[in-house]
Amino acid sequence: MAEANRLLRAARERLPSPGAPGERASRAEVAEAVNAWLWEATGKRHALDAHYLAKLERGVARWPNAAYRAGLRHVLGAADDATLGFVPPRRASGGPLPSPVLFESRWDSRTMIERAIALADHDLLPPERGRSSAREGTLIGHVLTAELRPFLSPVDGVEERGGNAFSPPELDAAEQFVQVLRSWHSAHGALSRAAVVAQLGAHVRRLRAAPQGTPETIRGFRVGAEIADIAASMAWDTGESGTAQRYFVLAAQLAHAAGDDALAAVALASLARQCFDMGRPDDGLEVVQLAQYCTRRIATPRLRAVLATREAWAYALQGEPRAFRRAVALAEDHHGEGVRDLDSRTPSARSLDSAELAGVIGARYRDLARYDPRYAVTAQTYIGRALDLRDPGRKRNRVFDLIGLARAHLLSREPERAAELVAEALPYAGAWASGRVGVRLRDFHREAAVFATVPAVRDVRDAVLKLTA
Structure with missing residues (x-):
């Protein structure tokens, strides 16, 4: 017999009934509130009902989908899934593509690694085994910005454990490999994404096995972020918008875990560019402004110039010439301050030379x-x-x-x-x-x-x- 989910039932029974003063909320009332909130947040209809909520409370079902978990956390005032007794199932290799985790309050290293492995494994599946699902849906509006909100908080670490540490020569080789990938993709366009994704999968498995919190492991998170960013760009180049968005988010997460918020901001800038190309300037502007806020103390002038060009892009698409010209002037002023040593470690800042700046601004005009x-x-x-x-x-x-x-x-x-x-x-x-x-x-x-x-x-x-x- 399944073990009852007492945490979920207790959370529901603490909620006052909206229709019967002095009574606790019924399952039907909670389900209705979740569906209403999800409609407001995502613009999509959902069909949570009292019957399914009863199955969750009895423990017959223990891991509702990401949207239902997000809605239940919101309606029942829970900080995370564990507070409601939700336990993720073990995912077999080659299982379904992991959806982005909606509305988590913080990112944690273990979840990042597991999501990276699952995403890479799924991306390497042949199309007949379901990889086409990676081409479906992207997060939009409030759902997208809520997914990125943990960028405002430190990453939750995992417990110290032993394992095979990265050696400095391995990390040197991995960083050189990343630079080769970037230059080859830019110059030739013939690079296989499968090779990049396979490298990402192997790398994050090493991260999972490595001792946490060491300088080498932190450096490993940064390498993983760069590989994920390359995979994202390649997916976007081939029109796989859902996969590209997942990789961009993953790149920002891994960079944040490495303590490199400048690199995370670059991933967010690429995510904003994706929003612009898809005709969603409001979403792109939200993402850019998040990146600007989170790097306001550490950004180099060149990174500020990159983010200002993205901000200008949003205003151009919105038909706001005054705001556009202001953002362009900021981009040119920041660019004129020159390059800093840190810019060599940040892809977009490194590549934003005078030609690239002129090209980006011209396209926005x-x-x-x-x-x-x-x-x-x-x-x-x-x-x-x-x-x-x-x-x-x-x-x-x-x-x-x-x-x-x-x-x-x-x-x-x-x-x-x-x-x-x-x-x-x-x-x-x-x-x-x-x-x-x-x-x-x-x-x-x-x-x-x-x-x-x-x-x-x-x-x-x-x-x-x-x-x-």
Whole structure:
């Protein structure tokens, strides 16, 4: 016979009934309150009922889904799942993809590691065994920001234990490997995500077995954060938004566990970029502002510049020119303060050279030009500067610049010049056509439709369609 969940029942019986003064809340009333709160928080209908709540109290079911656990914690005023007697089942290797843990008040090292292992294992499954579920749903709105709120608090550690510690040479090799992954992905686009994810899985298993709290293990958490960030970018490049979001959140968690909130902020900046690309500027702005707040005392000028460009991006998409220009001015001022030694350890800060800054700002002026076409000329000036300054080896960035500049010329009604720029980009775009480069090319194809009778535009749209089909 299942052991009753007395903690859950006691928590319900402490709650006054909303409909019968002096009485305790019924299971039906609690279920109704949970469903109402989840509708408000997520915009989705849920169907918790008194029957299922009774099964939970009897112990027949001991681990409701993440949404029900979040709702019950909220309605019953519980700090965590354990307070309500919820016990997670042991997850067999290759089991279902772990959903982000909704509304936890703190992150802890053990949960991070287990989620990382489960996510990596699931991502390596062949599609016929269910990996396609990784392509489903992302967290949005209040649910996303609540998931990230533990970034405001220290990470809960785990008990000291023995194990095989990382050696300094191993960590040196792992850090060098991360740099190779980043440069190869940027320059060639032919890197296998399976190889990166397999490396992440092996690395976090070492973290699970390593003695906790040592300098080597903390350094290991940081390496794991960088690998997770690379896996996130690769998933996003191939359109797997749900998987990408999980990896970005994981990267922020692992970096936070390593005590490197600058690196965590970079992961959040990438998560914000994902929100912007998905047309959710309000969500992206919330994420950026969280990163800015949590690094307000430790951020270098270059990191502040990165986060200011993300803030500007949100305002451009919202059509707020005054706030946009203020954020751009801050980004340029911070960038002008130069590089600090710590920037070499933070990917976005390290890569935000003058070319990248000009390209990012120019693309954002192009977004703003959708509200006021006069900004298209400013966008062209900035993106043209980026092309002049860009390292020839950064082909992917150059492709983005050329497509972005072409789209700005469409806004200023210069279709022949736009077609010329995209034609210049196409020979290099093939390696990334299945990802975000392909998305940008399809954006151009759609936006150029009004000029489809122009011969140069017609020809280049046909080429774009062939490449991205």
